[in-house]
Amino acid sequence: MSTEIPWDESRKEWKPVDMTVTYNGDGAFTARTKSGEIEFPMEAPVGMGGHGKIPNPIQYLIGSMCGCVGVKIILALGDNGIVPDELAIAFHGTRVRTMPAYFDHVHLKITLRADADDAMVKNIIDQTLTRLCPIAAMFAEVGEVTAEHRIIRNTSG
Numbered sequence: 001m002s003t004e005i006p007w008d009e010s011r012k013e014w015k016p017v018d019m020t021v022t023y024n025g026d027g028a029f030t031a032r033t034k035s036g037e038i039e040f041p042m043e044a045p046v047g048m049g050g051h052g053k054i055p056n057p058i059q060y061l062i063g064s065m066c067g068c069v070g071v072k073i074i075l076a077l078g079d080n081g082i083v084p085d086e087l088a089i090a091f092h093g094t095r096v097r098t099m100p101a102y103f104d105h106v107h108l109k110i111t112l113r114a115d116a117d118d119a120m121v122k123n124i125i126d127q128t129l130t131r132l133c134p135i136a137a138m139f140a141e142v143g144e145v146t147a148e149h150r151i152i153r154n155t156s157g
Contacts, residue, residue, distance in 0.1 A: 011075065013134060027051065062091050065135040069108065069125075072132040076124040077116065085154065086113035104143040106136075113152040121149055 018034035021042075027049030032039040042057055043050035050056055055063070066089040077084060090109040095101045110125060125147050129136045139145050 028054075061135075062093070065106075065133070065139060066091050066108070068133040068135045069110075069128055072128040073110070073112075073124055076128065076132070077114065077121075080116075080120065082114050082116050084112050084114035084116070086111070086152070102142045103139055106139050106143060106145045108145075108147040110147055110149040111152065112149060113154065115154050116151055118151060121151060125149055 019031055020034070021029050021031045023029055027044040029042050029044075030039055031042060040060075041054045042060055043054050045056040045058065046052045070087055070089055073087065074084070088111045090111075091106065092109075093103040093106045096104045108129075112121060129145050129147060130140070131137070136145055
């Protein structure tokens with residue numbers, strides 16, 4: 001199998017990323033991109049000073065992984081002429097009971113509503129988890145990442 005990904009250079013993620021996170025007090029933080037055009041709040045987990053009102057860093061990480069996987073699946077399906085009507089990704093992760101409490105197993109349940117071939121979708125998901133989504137690849141460096149998928153076929157009628 002070729003290690004080259006047949007994508008336009010604009011899709012490849014080689015650029016450095018810069019962000020600053022500032023503590024605002026009372027368990028709250030603000031993350032800002034270098035340009036300052038994008039910012040988002042986060043807080044410490046409940047029990048560590050947060051209040052459970054906005055996402056904590058781990059929740060953002062999980063959301064980021066699922067978003068990254070979703071983007072790559074949508075792009076790969078589009079490359080095959082498929083635009084899904086729906087895509088949902090459910091995350092379940094377990095963590096080691098020692099510090100740092102990293103995720104030792106992550107399992108994704110991917111539901112897709114589209115007229116797509118099962119083998120093609122499985123291949124896209126496998127490639128996404130191992131080669132295309134850097135966040136999933138990072139999770140796989142310290143634990144196991146698995147996935148299952150279900151395709152809901154569009155019906156005419």
